[in-house]
Each structure stands twice: as C-alpha cells, then as structure tokens.
Amino acid sequence: MTGLIHIYTGEGKGKTTAAVGLTIRAIGNGFKVLFVQFIKENFSGEISILSKFPELIDIYKCGTGFVYEEKKINQREKIKSCIEELKIKIKAKKYDMIVFDELAVAINLGLISKDDTENFLSLINKNTEIIITGRGAPQWLIDKADLVTEMKNVKHYFEKGISARKGIEY
Amino acid sequence: MTGLIHIYTGEGKGKTTAAVGLTIRAIGNGFKVLFVQFIKENFSGEISILSKFPELIDIYKCGTGFVYEEKKINQREKIKSCIEELKIKIKAKKYDMIVFDELAVAINLGLISKDDTENFLSLINKNTEIIITGRGAPQWLIDKADLVTEMKNVKHYFEKGISARKGIEY
Numbered sequence: 001m002t003g004l005i006h007i008y009t010g011e012g013k014g015k016t017t018a019a020v021g022l023t024i025r026a027i028g029n030g031f032k033v034l035f036v037q038f039i040k041e042n043f044s045g046e047i048s049i050l051s052k053f054p055e056l057i058d059i060y061k062c063g064t065g066f067v068y069e070e071k072k073i074n075q076r077e078k079i080k081s082c083i084e085e086l087k088i089k090i091k092a093k094k095y096d097m098i099v100f101d102e103l104a105v106a107i108n109l110g111l112i113s114k115d116d117t118e119n120f121l122s123l124i125n126k127n128t129e130i131i132i133t134g135r136g137a138p139q140w141l142i143d144k145a146d147l148v149t150e151m152k153n154v155k156h157y158f159e160k161g162i163s164a165r166k167g168i169e170y
Numbered sequence: 171m172t173g174l175i176h177i178y179t180g181e182g183k184g185k186t187t188a189a190v191g192l193t194i195r196a197i198g199n200g201f202k203v204l205f206v207q208f209i210k211e212n213f214s215g216e217i218s219i220l221s222k223f224p225e226l227i228d229i230y231k232c233g234t235g236f237v238y239e240e241k242k243i244n245q246r247e248k249i250k251s252c253i254e255e256l257k258i259k260i261k262a263k264k265y266d267m268i269v270f271d272e273l274a275v276a277i278n279l280g281l282i283s284k285d286d287t288e289n290f291l292s293l294i295n296k297n298t299e300i301i302i303t304g305r306g307a308p309q310w311l312i313d314k315a316d317l318v319t320e321m322k323n324v325k326h327y328f329e330k331g332i333s334a335r336k337g338i339e340y
Contacts, residue, residue, distance in 0.1 A: 004327055008184055012319035013176070017191025018184035021216065022338070024194060025187065028215025029337035045198025046191065049223075096337070129338060146332075148325040149182035154318035157174055162316075167199035167266070168192070168299060 003128040004146035005121075009104050009137035012151035019099045019133045020046045026129075027056040031096035034058045036086065038079065038134075039102040041065045044170045058093070060086065067109050079111050083120055090124055097129040104134030107141065114140060173298040174316035175291075179274050179307035182321035183339075189269045189303045190216045196299075197226040201266035204228045206256065208249065208304075209272040211235045214340045228263070230256065237279050249281050253290050260294055267299040274304030277311065284310060 006022075008015040023033050034057075035050055041063035050057050062082035064075040090098070106112050121144070124130060132141070142148050164170060176192075178185040193203050204227075205220055211233035220227050232252035234245040260268070276282050291314075294300060302311070312318050334340060 014188035021187025021190030150322040152320040
C-alpha cells in the first residue's frame with residue numbers, strides 16, 4: 001500500500017468518529033495503527049474500545065485541553081514535546097496508518113507551525129496512511145492531502161439546545 | 171437519553187466510517203447497538219471487529235448488491251423482508267442506538283418508499299439514537315432528522331485513478 005493523506009475537516013459532526021471508523025476498518029484487515037489525540041483531555045468512550053486491541057493499536061494522547069489565549073505558550077510547548085516523542089515512536093515501529101485526531105485544530109490555533117508539521121509529516125514512512133481530523137484545516141494542508149472531506153453542518157441538535165451526551169459526543 | 175436521528179450523507183468519504191466510529195463510542199459507554207447494513211454485500215474489515223462485541227452489537231446484513239435497474243424489483247422485495255425481520259428484532263430487544271448504513275441510498279434509489287421508511291422509523295423506541303448513512307438523503311428525511319452532516323467531497327484520490335483499497339475503503 002502507498003500511504004495517502006486524508007483530511008476530515010469542517011464544522012459538522014463526524015470527523016473524529018470517521019477516523020475511529022477508519023481505524024476499526026484498518027485493524028479489521030490486520031493493519032497496525034497509531035492513534036494520536038491532540039487537544040482533547042478527557043476520556044472518550046471510543047478510547048476504551050480501541051484500547052482492547054493493543055497488538056494492533058497504539059494510543060498516544062497529547063491533550064492540551066481547551067485552548068485559551070493565555071495558555072497558548074504552554075500548550076505550544078506541550079505539543080512540541082509530544083511531536084518529539086512521536087518522532088521516536090514512528091521511527092521505532094512501522095505503522096500502516098496514523099491518525100492525528102484534532103491536528104488541524106492545533107495547526108489552526110497556531111499551537112504547531114506549518115514548518116514543524118511539514119517536517120514531522122515528511123519523517124513518516126511513505127507507505128503509512130495518514131488521517132488528520134479537525135475543523136479549520138489550512139489551505140496548505142489541504143493542498144498536501146490526497147483526500148479531503150469537509151463535514152458540512154447542515155443541521156445540528158446543539159442549535160436546539162441539546163448539549164453533548166455521553167456515548168454520542170464523547 | 172432521548173433518541174435523536176442523525177444523517178450522514180453527501181458524496182465525500184467518511185459516512186459509514188463515522189457510523190462505525192459512533193458505534194464504537196456508544197459501546198465504549200456500554201450502549202447496545204444494532205448495526206444494519208443495506209446494499210453492501212461484501213465483507214468489510216470493520217464488521218470483523220464489530221463482531222467481536224456480540225454482547226453489545228447485533229449486526230444485521232441486508233445486502234442487495236449493486237443496484238441495477240433490471241434487478242430493482244427483487245431488491246425491493248429483499249429490503250421489504252429485511253424490514254419485517256428488523257421490526258421483530260427491535261420489538262424483542264431494546265437498543266440504545268441503531269445504525270442504518272446506506273439506508274439513504276436505498277431510499278434514494280426507490281428500494282424502500284417514504285411511507286414504509288416513516289412507518290418503520292415510527293416503531294423504533296423513542297430513546298433509541300438512530301444513525302442513517304448514504305449519499306442522496308431526500309429532503310423529507312433531512313426534515314425529520316435532528317442532525318445532518320453532509321460529507322462534502324473537496325478532493326478524492328479516486329479522481330487521481332487510485333481505486334478502493336482493502337483496509338481503507340473496505
């Protein structure tokens with residue numbers, strides 16, 4: 001397999017869940033997946049299931065939490081050190097797929113620069129499929145990608161005042 | 171939980187995988203899920219993983235195969251009998267979530283009527299979250315839904331001549 005870059009971006013629901021679904025499909029075919037979560041700090045239901053396949057899925061969490069302007073410097077440092085650890089990880093083990101959940105958000109908010117992202121992506125094995133999610137993917141990242149789906153919010157129950165529910169949103 | 175209706179439609183990649191991701195998140199929270207696949211006949215990698223959780227996920231396949239005009243009558247009959255079986259299933263067991271993968275396609279291609287769909291959906295427990303995927307969701311279905319995401323195809327490697335790959339598309 002030649003690895004391609006996918007981006008799932010936009011305001012609509014379905015970005016992280018699509019990445020989880022791709023992970024499940026990949027391991028269903030015996031692929032090895034590295035699942036990286038940026039930004040999110042809290043435990044989501046999907047992680048407890050992905051953890052049940054340690055021989056096929058490695059999970060790496062780089063949670064900075066909600067991005068406040070006054071905390072951005074610390075959050076940038078956090079992501080920088082995560083990237084350094086990830087470089088070691090991807091050098092040590094051959095993954096068929098790597099998911100970078102919410103990476104587009106981290107880039108969009110300036111927590112990781114274009115240069116650092118490009119440098120990091122260039123180190124990944126050419127046969128590894130790369131899945132990037134998050135709203136606000138910048139144009140230069142879209143230009144680099146082989147597949148881009150924009151999850152367009154046509155209608156969302158949040159607009160009706162229904163808040164995030166356990167088992168559905170996390 | 172009050173059950174809501176989600177639709178993941180559009181031409182872009184990520185509809186079925188989002189439904190699989192929602193299923194994984196749901197069972198990660200102990201929810202019981204019925205995962206129904208319409209249209210698709212072949213085995214996908216994700217099904218082998220979903221099958222590993224028989225205490226939480228029931229899988230029901232209603233594969234008609236690719237929809238040719240000359241086979242539509244048989245395919246309509248097939249879906250009609252699937253719906254009858256499903257009515258018995260949902261009456262016998264309380265699901266927290268039901269995924270109808272590719273149902274929008276079946277509706278869009280006239281394999282199941284608006285009346286039959288509405289009648290069937292009205293029989294589902296009001297606390298069950300309903301997830302419908304497939305391109306071409308009709309407006310009346312969108313009107314009924316609480317959440318609609320259109321997976322917009324911004325860029326797809328199929329356009330570059332790369333065909334469906336095991337582990338990524340199935």
